Amino acid sequence: MPKPKGKGGKNRRRGKGDGEESKRELEFKEDGQEYAQVVKMLGNGRCECFCFDGVTRLGHIRGKMRKKVWITAGDIVLVAKRDFQDEKVDIVHKYTADEARNLKQYGELPENARINETAVDMAMADDNDEEDIGIAFDDI
Numbered sequence: 001m002p003k004p005k006g007k008g009g010k011n012r013r014r015g016k017g018d019g020e021e022s023k024r025e026l027e028f029k030e031d032g033q034e035y036a037q038v039v040k041m042l043g044n045g046r047c048e049c050f051c052f053d054g055v056t057r058l059g060h061i062r063g064k065m066r067k068k069v070w071i072t073a074g075d076i077v078l079v080a081k082r083d084f085q086d087e088k089v090d091i092v093h094k095y096t097a098d099e100a101r102n103l104k105q106y107g108e109l110p111e112n113a114r115i116n117e118t119a120v121d122m123a124m125a126d127d128n129d130e131e132d133i134g135i136a137f138d139d140i
Contacts, residue, residue, distance in 0.1 A: 026102055027093050029078060035109055036079045036089065038071055047071065049079060049089060052110055057089045069094050076100040076115060 029035060036049040036059065045066055049059035059079055061071060071077065071094055079089035095103065100115045 026099055027078060027095075028103075028108065032083075033078055033080050033092065034089070035103070035113075036077050036091075037113065038073050038075045038077060040073055041071070047073075047091075049077065049091070051079065051089065052113065057087055059089050059091050061091045065091065065094070074114075074116060076103070076109070076113070 034051045034053055036051040036057070038047050038059065039050050039056065040048040042048060042058075045061040047059045047061070048056060050056050057079075059077070061069075065071075071091065076095045076099075077091050078093040078095070080092050082088050082090065097116050100109065100113075103109045104111070104113060104115070
């Protein structure tokens with residue numbers, strides 16, 4: 001039987017931070033790029049993104065970000081539009097909540113952009129009527 005040589009494998013290394021969470025420079029959009037909010041995760045590195053130009057597109061997480069940057073519904077991301085497919089975009093960068101707030105202050109994001117809200121929160125905000133969850137109780 002082989003003798004144990006190290007202190008664990010890749011699962012041990014996975015928990016270590018690579019120092020990227022420290023202060024980083026805010027990335028603004030360039031030509032061919034757009035800000036978007038992830039509406040729904042579809043699996044296989046794809047998601048439904050609502051671009052702030054008013055169009056919902058299919059987003060694809062680029063290979064450099066896969067398994068390194070975790071993207072969830074409600075995240076603000078920077079996407080690169082494809083020249084040959086208007087309905088698809090590539091996710092290039094994920095903004096933290098603080099960075100998204102800074103973008104909103106600079107006027108890059110529209111005022112109606114919601115930061116740190118998932119698709120469930122957005123759907124619940126659309127229902128402005130009283131607390132009705134679809135169950136009716138008779139008064140006794």
